[in-house]
Amino acid sequence: MSVRGIRGAITVSVNEEEPILEATRKLLREIVDRNHVQPEEIVSVFITMSPDLDATFPARAIRIMPGWEAVPLMCATEIDVPGALERCIRLLILVNTELQANEIHHAYLGEARRLRPDLAER
Numbered sequence: 001m002s003v004r005g006i007r008g009a010i011t012v013s014v015n016e017e018e019p020i021l022e023a024t025r026k027l028l029r030e031i032v033d034r035n036h037v038q039p040e041e042i043v044s045v046f047i048t049m050s051p052d053l054d055a056t057f058p059a060r061a062i063r064i065m066p067g068w069e070a071v072p073l074m075c076a077t078e079i080d081v082p083g084a085l086e087r088c089i090r091l092l093i094l095v096n097t098e099l100q101a102n103e104i105h106h107a108y109l110g111e112a113r114r115l116r117p118d119l120a121e122r
């Protein structure tokens, strides 16, 4: 058993509470589905949003998911690099797993695929 990181990213169309929470849930579900992870295997979830997103804390979406109440969460603002992808939510999930690093499925959805085309997969 090792602790491994799973990455993901997604964009939202507007800086509003519900779209941010919905996109966060969608990205988390995609990562969970692709890697068959259970909440009790999760060490922590680190979330960043690009500086143009500030309508809510994306962690709120995860904390209210059944089974996820006790998972430590942290939100922060992504570095404001000129020209970086706008309205982007990024996740880093640390998980206790038997999977090898090359068996982890990251999830870069929609517009965010272009951040890491090598990891986007689907």
Ligand SMILES: C=C(O[C@@H]1C=C(C(=O)O)C=C[C@H]1O)C(=O)O
Pocket (backbone or CB within 6 Å): 009, 078, 079, 090, 115, 116
């Ligand atoms: C390219 C990304 O955006 C940023 C750059 C990263 C990198 O260069 O590895 C990782 C996370 C982000 O700070 C990404 O989310 O993967």
